[in-house]
Amino acid sequence: xxSEDLENSPNELVGVSRGYTSSKGDLxxxxxKIEGQIRGVAKMVEADRYCVDVLTQISAIQGALKKVELxxxxxxxxxxxxxHGGGPTDPNEQTAEVMGVVKRIVSH
Amino acid sequence: xxSEDLENSPNELVGVSRGYTSSKGDLxxxxxKIEGQIRGVAKMVEADRYCVDVLTQISAIQGALKKVELxxxxxxxxxxxxxHGGGPTDPNEQTAEVMGVVKRIVSH
Amino acid sequence: xxSEDLENSPNELVGVSRGYTSSKGDLxxxxxKIEGQIRGVAKMVEADRYCVDVLTQISAIQGALKKVELxxxxxxxxxxxxxHGGGPTDPNEQTAEVMGVVKRIVSH
Amino acid sequence: xxSEDLENSPNELVGVSRGYTSSKGDLxxxxxKIEGQIRGVAKMVEADRYCVDVLTQISAIQGALKKVELxxxxxxxxxxxxxHGGGPTDPNEQTAEVMGVVKRIVSH
Numbered sequence: 001x002x003s004e005d006l007e008n009s010p011n012e013l014v015g016v017s018r019g020y021t022s023s024k025g026d027l028x029x030x031x032x033k034i035e036g037q038i039r040g041v042a043k044m045v046e047a048d049r050y051c052v053d054v055l056t057q058i059s060a061i062q063g064a065l066k067k068v069e070l071x072x073x074x075x076x077x078x079x080x081x082x083x084h085g086g087g088p089t090d091p092n093e094q095t096a097e098v099m100g101v102v103k104r105i106v107s108h
Numbered sequence: 109x110x111s112e113d114l115e116n117s118p119n120e121l122v123g124v125s126r127g128y129t130s131s132k133g134d135l136x137x138x139x140x141k142i143e144g145q146i147r148g149v150a151k152m153v154e155a156d157r158y159c160v161d162v163l164t165q166i167s168a169i170q171g172a173l174k175k176v177e178l179x180x181x182x183x184x185x186x187x188x189x190x191x192h193g194g195g196p197t198d199p200n201e202q203t204a205e206v207m208g209v210v211k212r213i214v215s216h
Numbered sequence: 217x218x219s220e221d222l223e224n225s226p227n228e229l230v231g232v233s234r235g236y237t238s239s240k241g242d243l244x245x246x247x248x249k250i251e252g253q254i255r256g257v258a259k260m261v262e263a264d265r266y267c268v269d270v271l272t273q274i275s276a277i278q279g280a281l282k283k284v285e286l287x288x289x290x291x292x293x294x295x296x297x298x299x300h301g302g303g304p305t306d307p308n309e310q311t312a313e314v315m316g317v318v319k320r321i322v323s324h
Numbered sequence: 325x326x327s328e329d330l331e332n333s334p335n336e337l338v339g340v341s342r343g344y345t346s347s348k349g350d351l352x353x354x355x356x357k358i359e360g361q362i363r364g365v366a367k368m369v370e371a372d373r374y375c376v377d378v379l380t381q382i383s384a385i386q387g388a389l390k391k392v393e394l395x396x397x398x399x400x401x402x403x404x405x406x407x408h409g410g411g412p413t414d415p416n417e418q419t420a421e422v423m424g425v426v427k428r429i430v431s432h
Contacts, residue, residue, distance in 0.1 A: 019159045027153055035146045042139045051127045051184035052195060052205055058177050059212035062170060066216050066322065069166050074315050076159035081297065081307035087160060091297035097160055099290050104167035106282065106322055107431070108174050174430065182423050189405065189415035199405035207398050214390065214430055215323070235375045243369055251362045258355045267343045267400035268411060268421055274393050275428035278386060282432050285382050292375035303376060313376055320383035324390050 019075025030068055037061045069105055076101070127183025138176055145169045177213055184209070235291025246284055253277045285321055292317070343399025354392055361385045393429055400425070 020027050038061060044054050080087065080094045088094050128135050146169060152162050188195065188202045196202050236243050254277060260270050296303065296310045304310050344351050362385060368378050404411065404418045412418050 016156065018156055020153065020162075021156070024153060024156075028150060031146060031150045031153065035143060035150070038139060038143045038146055042136060042143070045128065045132060045135055045139065048124065048126055048129070048132075050195065051180050051187070052209060054128075055177060055180050055184070055209050056212065058173055058180070059209075059216060062173055062177075062213075062216040065166055065170055065173075069163060069170075070315065070319060070322075072159050072163050072166070073318065074311060076163070077314055078307060078311045079159070081310050087158065091294060094297050095290060095294045098293055099286065101160060101163050101167075102289065102318055102321070103286060104164065105170075105318070106286070108167060108170040178423065178427060178430070181426065182419060185422055186415060186419045189418050199402060202405050203398060203402040206401055207394065210397065210426055210429070211394060213426070214394075232372065234372055236369065236378075237372070240369060244366060247362060247366045247369065251359060251366070254355060254359045254362055258352060258359070261344065261348060261351055261355065264340065264342055264345070264348075266411065267396050267403070268425060270344075271393060271396050271400070271425050272428065274389055274396070275425075275432060278389055278393075278429075278432040281382055281386055281389070285379060285386075288375055288379050288382070292379070295375070303374065317376060317379050317383075320380065321386075324383060324386040 017079075019077075019079045020072055023071070023075070027068065027071070030064065034061055034064050034068070037064065066105075073098075073101055073105070125187075127185075127187045128180055131179070131183070135176065135179070138172065142169060142172050142176070145172065174213075181206075181209055181213070233295075235293070235295045236288055239287070239291070243284065243287070246280065250277055250280050250284070253280065282321075289314075289317055289321070341403075343401070343403045344396055347395070347399070351392065351395070354388065358385055358388050358392070361388065390429075397422075397425055397429070 037057065041054060041057050041061070044057060076087075077098060080098065087097060145165065149162060149165050149169070152165060184195075185206060188206065196205060253273065257270060257273050257277070260273060292303075293314060296314065304313060361381065365378060365381050365385070368381060400411075401422060404422065411421060
């Protein structure tokens with residue numbers, strides 16, 4: 001799914017509260033830091049740095065992304081369980097949606 | 109480990125062939141694409157997009173990073189086994205180094 | 217946590233419906249099959265089978281265990297969201313409990 | 325791949341040293357312990373134990389299997405790099421074989 005497809009997502013609601021709304025500033029800072037880490041990896045490759053050092057940096061990025069993922073999942077789950085997540089309200093649909101996320105997380 | 113520490117890595121050798129040297133252009137393109145994906149996630153968060161859509165994009169990034177990781181590991185391993193990787197030449201040290209990489213990959 | 221500790225779990229309630237109650241027979245069959253696969257691995261090691269073949273069998277077992285895990289998580293989640301899981305009823309506690317499970321799943 | 329297929333594996337050589345030969349007793353003990361843990365999970369399900377407790381036990385098993393996997397991979401890799409693993413001797417084939425193992429490990 002790319003950004004363009006997502007523009008038309010049926011889940012889009014202006015001004016709705018998201019699972020990450022209360023920590024949005026912190027989340028954006030984490031993402032900006034990860035973007036910087038990715039640029040650092042590009043510089044390492046351009047400079048012909050040792051494979052293992054490049055891999056170590058990529059692992060650090062994966063770890064940072066995993067923390068962001070788990071934080072987003074936690075916020076989403078709390079919203080589902082409390083009952084105003086902006087997503088499906090049927091427990092079976094909510095379960096299917098959350099399991100879709102978890103399966104994607106565990107698959108990479 | 110951050111970029112500054114790596115500047116002084118004992119493994120740095122100017123002009124040495126790396127496991128990724130033959131596919132360096134392709135590797136840099138993949139990393140640039142991932143950087144763009146990260147910026148896309150930041151825009152989604154700024155626009156208060158639905159948690160599950162943000163998570164789907166992050167999973168796509170994790171998958172792309174995993175492909176880069178496995179490609180780098182494969183090149184590194186081939187270099188180790190053929191015998192001119194720019195790293196340790198002792199089989200026990202090579203094994204320890206590769207296992208360190210694998211353990212980091214499986215941990216995230 | 218070993219079986220003995222679990223005997224005294226505060227969550228134990230006789231006759232309560234679990235997330236897996238409706239598919240208990242199928243679940244027990246899957247677990248019995250996994251037990252057989254583990255015994256198969258022991259036989260392979262006893263017979264000095266090739267490392268890579270042993271590793272392939274272990275990966276099959278890990279895949280089977282992951283399916284069992286995800287199935288149990290799905291049932292548990294549905295019970296939480298519908299509201300009679302036999303666990304905590306406070307959404308924050310439910311979220312913390314589910315996130316604990318997810319973090320353990322993604323850590324291995 | 326099941327045990328029967330493996331009986332006819334081209335990699336089978338009687339009396340050959342494997343990557344795990346020096347620690348075979350320890351390896352068999354670990355596998356026997358995991359078999360006992362699997363039986364423990366079956367008992368928990370039969371006793372209608374709480375989902376989260378069952379999941380915690382399964383995660384412990386997955387962690388134990390991962391340690392066995394990484395130990396086997398390490399032994400195999402050392403054998404490949406030293407040069408008498410009983411597998412392929414061509415570095416490209418060795419690399420492909422090891423990468424196949426790593427990809428299976430990271431996929432679950």
